[in-house]
Amino acid sequence: MERILIIGANGQIGSELVTALAQQHGAANVIAADIGADNLYGAARYVRLDVLDKDAVAGLIATEDVTQVYQLAALLSATGEKVPLKAWTLNMDGLLNILEIARERGEAGKQLKVFWPSSIAAFGPNTPSEATPQYAVMDPTSIYGISKLAGERLCEYYHAKYGVDVRSIRYPGIISYKSPPGGGTTDYAIAIFHAALRGETYECFLGPETTLPMIYMPDAIRATIELMDAPAEQVVIRSSYNVAGVSFNPRELAAAIQAKLPAFRIAYKPDSRQQIADSWPKSLDDSRATADWGWNARVGIEAMVEDMLANVDVGMSKAA
Secondary structure: OOOEEEOOOOOOOHHHHHHHHHHHHEEEEEEEEEOOOOOOOOOOOOEOOOOOHHHHHHHHHHHHHHHHHEEEEOOHHHHHHHHHHHHHHHHHHHHHHHHHHHHHHHHOOOEEEEEEEEHHHHOEEEOOOOOOOOOOOOOOOOHHHHHHHHHHHHHHHHHHOOOOOEEEEEEEEEOOOOOOOOOHHHHHHHHHHHHHHHHEEEOOOOOOOEEEEEEHHHHHHHHHHHHHHHHHOOOOOOOOEEEEOOOEOHHHHHHHOOOOOOOEEEEEOOOOHHHHHHHOOEEEEEEHHHHHHHHOOOOHHHHHHHHHHHHHOOOHHHHH
């Protein structure tokens, strides 16, 4: 029986991953953890936990006999640019703490499977932008992307040197109706729905032709769980797997919304996030994930737009 700890459970991915894992493994076997307010998301327990406190994390893992850790705590791209040293410390030391705990437990005969999210931010301006391959030039320009590239190398190192069973996905932009937009460069694709449902013109911080790879949250959660459930011998890549959903730009997304809400309008006022977005891929080649552990996306832009418009909470959109 798996005992699962999700660190960063109050985040966009964490909140929905806790629910999905509780449904799969039983609420009693899932512990939600974060530094903020208590939110169970379907888990039986919530623990206030700072991933930078290695002793506290190790103690909880030992006491609860945890077998899987999802280390999701991080500062995202746009937020990280405002406080780069804080972003580096959280993003890198948090991962290192978990990898070290996994190494120590492995040496004691107790295996700990680790999931850590990478991102398309690990790519850069000299990466091929169309159908970006699994292996490509990676020259990130944001502190978030630099930390993700370094994190990928650490994951690969800890697996090769110490046998740590660490697994990772390079997430594209993730779209969900259950969380308000946060500090990500791709979060326009969430904020746009909040504006549309408020009857407002959306002022987009990216230009109309800025195509980026995206994924709808149900596909992102399914990819994560499928990777973690795959037999170890099928997980060939221990840095991070490309996983793709659907690529589009703000103009195309606005048009898909206007097909449902004809009165919706969008304006464009690119800001500092445009430079970050311009360094990222436009589409991803995720054929290695398909070949190794059977990944395939299911949700396209039209189905996503329909589901978002049907489910975004108007009350939450007023607060976003």
